[in-house]
Amino acid sequence: MNLFGKKTYFSIEGTPEKKRNDKRKKKQEPSIPDGMWIKCNTCKNIIYKKEVSEYKLCPSCGAHFRMSPAERIAVTCDEGTFTELFADLKTENPMDYPEYENIISKAQEKSGIEEAVVTGCGEIGGYKTVLAIMDSHFMMGSMGSVVGEKVTRAVEYATENKLPVIIFTTSGGARMQEGIISLMQMAKTSAAIGRHNEAGLLYVTVLTDPTTGGVTASFAMLGDIILSEPKALIGFAGQRVIQGTIHQKLPEGFQRAEFQLEHGFVDKIVNRLDMKETLETILKLHQK
Amino acid sequence: MSETMKKVAIARKIERTNSREFIEALFDDFIEFHGDRYFADDRAIIGGIASFEGRSVTVIGIQKGHDLEENLQCNFGSPNPEGYRKALRLMKQAEKFKRPVITLVNTAGAFCGIGAEERGQGEAIARNLMEMAGLKTPIISIFTGEGGSGGALALAVADTIWMLENGMYSVLSPEGFASILWRDSSRVEEAATLMKMTAKDLIKNHVIDKIIYEAPEGIENNLEFTTDKIKEALRETLPVLSEMPVEELLDKRYQRFRQYGVFSER
Numbered sequence: 001m002n003l004f005g006k007k008t009y010f011s012i013e014g015t016p017e018k019k020r021n022d023k024r025k026k027k028q029e030p031s032i033p034d035g036m037w038i039k040c041n042t043c044k045n046i047i048y049k050k051e052v053s054e055y056k057l058c059p060s061c062g063a064h065f066r067m068s069p070a071e072r073i074a075v076t077c078d079e080g081t082f083t084e085l086f087a088d089l090k091t092e093n094p095m096d097y098p099e100y101e102n103i104i105s106k107a108q109e110k111s112g113i114e115e116a117v118v119t120g121c122g123e124i125g126g127y128k129t130v131l132a133i134m135d136s137h138f139m140m141g142s143m144g145s146v147v148g149e150k151v152t153r154a155v156e157y158a159t160e161n162k163l164p165v166i167i168f169t170t171s172g173g174a175r176m177q178e179g180i181i182s183l184m185q186m187a188k189t190s191a192a193i194g195r196h197n198e199a200g201l202l203y204v205t206v207l208t209d210p211t212t213g214g215v216t217a218s219f220a221m222l223g224d225i226i227l228s229e230p231k232a233l234i235g236f237a238g239q240r241v242i243q244g245t246i247h248q249k250l251p252e253g254f255q256r257a258e259f260q261l262e263h264g265f266v267d268k269i270v271n272r273l274d275m276k277e278t279l280e281t282i283l284k285l286h287q288k
Numbered sequence: 289m290s291e292t293m294k295k296v297a298i299a300r301k302i303e304r305t306n307s308r309e310f311i312e313a314l315f316d317d318f319i320e321f322h323g324d325r326y327f328a329d330d331r332a333i334i335g336g337i338a339s340f341e342g343r344s345v346t347v348i349g350i351q352k353g354h355d356l357e358e359n360l361q362c363n364f365g366s367p368n369p370e371g372y373r374k375a376l377r378l379m380k381q382a383e384k385f386k387r388p389v390i391t392l393v394n395t396a397g398a399f400c401g402i403g404a405e406e407r408g409q410g411e412a413i414a415r416n417l418m419e420m421a422g423l424k425t426p427i428i429s430i431f432t433g434e435g436g437s438g439g440a441l442a443l444a445v446a447d448t449i450w451m452l453e454n455g456m457y458s459v460l461s462p463e464g465f466a467s468i469l470w471r472d473s474s475r476v477e478e479a480a481t482l483m484k485m486t487a488k489d490l491i492k493n494h495v496i497d498k499i500i501y502e503a504p505e506g507i508e509n510n511l512e513f514t515t516d517k518i519k520e521a522l523r524e525t526l527p528v529l530s531e532m533p534v535e536e537l538l539d540k541r542y543q544r545f546r547q548y549g550v551f552s553e554r
């Protein structure tokens with residue numbers, strides 16, 4: 001029970017009025033390319049970089065830009081409450097895929113993180129929860145041994161400590177460079193969630209752009225509650241694969257969050273500005 | 289042609305024994321049950337109850353056809369979400385009546401289409417993975433041909449996994465691997481070898497537990513050669529798994545999948 005936890009308020013308009021400390025501003029650098037201006041892929045407008053708040057929304061159309069785990073933690077967890085867990089796992093090369101070590105180092109350089117997911121423990125509105133936050137900047141958030149192991153350990157940790165789990169998903173699917181072992185991560189993570197589920201604990205997934213393939217077909221779709229960010233691409237098969245199979249044009253908005261909501265696979269689409277409050281309410285309503 | 293590609297070609301041969309023929313040869317009193325109770329009956333997956341040497345079992349197999357007409361009916365062995373949901377329904381039924389589940393896996397992969405996405409292909413597969421991991425009755429999976437990615441795994445979270453000599457199992461097809469990772473479809477053979485997708489590779493990785501050999505003249509020309517071996521293995525394994533306390537069974541199944549992962553810790 002923590003009814004009087006610290007609360008962080010933010011504006012519904014999403015203007016960057018909240019003064020965050022400088023340290024945090026520095027952390028958000030990697031996901032926006034160098035230079036003063038960026039182009040929004042949704043409205044195609046050229047945006048002055050400084051106008052993009054820590055919520056990473058397009059100031060002209062509200063599009064949700066992709067976020068790094070550090071940026072996500074900054075707008076989700078109560079300040080200073082996040083502790084990273086299982087950070088010491090290091091990727092190996094199970095299939096002897098040529099140059100895999102180099103590919104990994106380059107991805108680490110580009111993304112500023114060690115692997116495609118960050119796991120840990122934090123508080124949201126004073127409620128303690130286990131978190132896993134994936135990063136599409138790291139090899140498209142693909143799931144190999146390390147991603148599967150970190151997610152599994154995080155879920156097992158939550159089961160042991162009777163904590164909820166919140167996973168922010170973004171992934172192109174299985175890490176093909178790790179071969180069959182990457183496929184097995186789907187079973188491993190799902191089995192861990194099964195035990196967490198059996199223990200009567202809460203599991204929330206937040207699907208962010210894009211969530212596809214083996215992550216969709218495992219832990220992303222297993223949430224007791226499945227939230228999504230607006231317009232996030234969510235699906236099993238890639239759009240090019242589907243087009244190659246059926247040779248017809250895909251309908252407008254196919255596999256977007258709104259499509260998934262309409263077809264019954266998402267509980268609620270939540271604007272990023274409201275995400276923390278929504279998660280906090282969900283956690284509050286599951287306190288025993 | 290490389291050894292692996294030869295096996296891939298055999299696994300995909302249109303004459304290759306399909307699940308309905310295996311069920312016919314392995315079990316008695318098979319009664320097929322249809323439908324997922326939500327949407328439709330997916331003919332890419334057949335399932336029902338049968339007896340194996342006097343023991344009631346639930347059998348579920350991914351079905352491929354031997355010609356175009358048959359393949360159009362069973363969608364070339366690529367299940368839709370309703371197929372996976374039918375399989376899960378039959379598995380939950382098996383759990384209720386304490387029957388072991390035997391799955392026969394042979395698919396290029398789950399179907400990739402608009403309808404499959406509308407009806408939640410990802411959710412259907414995910415649900416099977418989680419539910420199978422906790423199903424309180426033994427599960428045996430036999431890979432008889434192709435084992436294409438999540439579409440195969442969705443019937444293979446099992447206590448023991450066997451593979452026919454010319455079966456395969458991979459995260460995606462060698463063609464897909466070559467074209468996606470290397471943007472070069474001419475490197476299929478190289479991809480197939482690298483992916484370590486044959487029964488011999490997979491037993492080394494502990495992805496499968498047993499290889500079941502095929503007659504040199506081709507499985508479809510001497511099915512008994514293989515089904516005798518499968519029967520022998522079932523005769524040996526079914527009593528052991530059926531008598532195991534449920535908690536131990538589930539723990540072993542959990543540990544089986546828990547072990548997968550190649551990484552180091554600093």
Ligand SMILES: [Zn+2]
Nearest residue numbers: 040043058061
């Ligand atoms: Zn915009």
